[in-house]
Amino acid sequence: MRPEHFIKQHMLNRRNGVEVDFSVPETTVWANPTLPPRYGPVLPSLGNRKPSPKSPLNYRGNQPNLDGERMMYFESSVEQKAGRIFRASPDVKELREQWPTVEYVGADGQRHKHTFDYWVRRPNGKRVAIAAKPFEKLVRLGTLRILRQIKRMGIPEYADSISVVTESFANDDDDANAGWILVSREKYNEDEYLAARALVASITGAVRFWDLLRGAPIPGHRRTAIWNLIDEGLLRPLEPGRITDVSLLVSGKN
Incomplete structure (x- = not known):
């Protein structure tokens, strides 16, 4: 993140009451998936053509x-x-x-x-x-x-x-949300998921994403679990667009 972007995000966090802890933990905090990651050989594409690896006009x-x-x-x-x-x-x-x-x-x-x-x-x-x-x-x-x-x-x-x-469907906000969902699937932890599910079971209105992270022993693990709930449809954003720490979430049953 560029310094000016970091400063802007810090000021937005302060304005929205998001208290980010910048202290360095005594030990490294790792993701804790219930099923350990499995790595195998990368299989070739089933597509009928392989695009050239470089282009001056677009992404490859x-x-x-x-x-x-x-x-x-x-x-x-x-x-x-x-x-x-x-x-x-x-x-x-x-x-x-x-x-x-x-x-x-x-x-x-x-x-x-x-x-x-x-x-x-x-x-x-x-x-x-x-x-x-x-x-x-x-x-x-x-x-x-x-x-x-x-x-x-x-x-x-x-x-x-x-x-x-087109770019109307493949936009930056939905792409960012999809990225978080894919990461949360890889890092799924059963205990964290059940704890987060119990936390939101009694929600009757809207709750801010950040407030669901308060009090969590490891906020990163709780964040993954909240995205698991969004992935399953048990939580959904109140408004369309990119889901951030200040987004309001409601029960997917509503």
Whole structure:
């Protein structure tokens, strides 16, 4: 964090009554997951194409797939954020990137190929082929026209529907929330989770995220447990957007 950002965050914390303890603990505090982490070989992507590793125009890289074992490539910031949001979403049970590749007849009357950026399977079994690109690029490259043509043609062997995600879906706030959810899944501790669940069981109104950390023996462990509750839908933010220490949370049953 840059010094000016640190100062700004410190002043915002003081204004909101968030008392951060900057003292250095006598011993190192580690995450304490109930199941110890398991590391295995990274399996290759199941995508139909591998983007070039470098580009002067956009992001390139990879992240874990939904199973946490396979590599999943992305070639834009929209793809990167969308992939993380899909991985954290309870509405996605299976995820592939750079797949499927389908043939279609273009406006020129010739046959062309198009590779979708993502493919997801919903809990109800429905399959969705997704193009993930900035809106300006969708329009400029004529991708919307291509997708309409593919939709008219139909691709029942691959998907039940076709969709588009842009920076409106793959935004910074939802990406940050998804990141916290994915980390909390890896660091899940059963005892901390049960303690946090008991703490919020009697909530009838809204409670500030930071207030749920007060009095916790190890605030970091409690924070992970609160995100576990958000992940399960037992807690939800009162307003949409990025969840921070000053966000108001309510029972997911409301």
